[in-house]
Amino acid sequence: MPRLLPLLPLLGLLFATGSHAIEIGEVLERSQQQRLEAGVPATTDSERAQRIRTSFDHLVQLAPTEKPVELRILQGGLQAEAMLGRVLVVGEAVGDLPEGERLMLLAHEYGHLVMGHWGALVGLYRQHIPGEVNPQTTDPVAAVLGVQGQQLSHRHEYEADAFGFNLARRLGIGLDEALSLLMRRPVNFDSPTHPATRRRIAQLRSLQMAADAATDFPAAAAPVARAPKPAAAASN
């Protein structure tokens, strides 16, 4: 599952470099850039990579962005991550997922990028560390930044889940796929970056209920106007 938030401990490694004043946005960018560069690109013409690219293209067509999103397929496991506000990094094993789960996963990550979550996170850090990054400026705010960073990250996860769910629904994918995906790697407790799986599932269920209610309501309100459904279409 995706990871968006580098927390304060990473700052330590940058103090070692510090011959010039560095600001927090640069620290965060650099840290993500390093992680991004550590990945090994996958073969681009494999079937798995093709399936990932096809799913990604579907999503982009449905919900185009102003700023282009780069898809980067790396060797590795079942993971995907929005990075630097502009790159969607995907492990090639995502190509082995059932298509619905793959779309759900990519739509979630795409949501992080479309909704500008990286910029919001950097903004939070800048608010607390407006000037030069050094122990004098970061130590006093570390605790409050930890709390607020977690709150913001959790909100971002719920927002990306909702975005992904709504986008994937337009491709005929729904709660079953979302739950299957989440249950591949269930997490019992909240982490600094992600809410516990059951909390995310609770939100998805309520989104599904709201979607069902929106679909049912016109039928209940205007039964006369509806044409009778053929039996074959009654279940879906």
Ligand SMILES: [Zn+2]
């Ligand atoms: Zn996420």
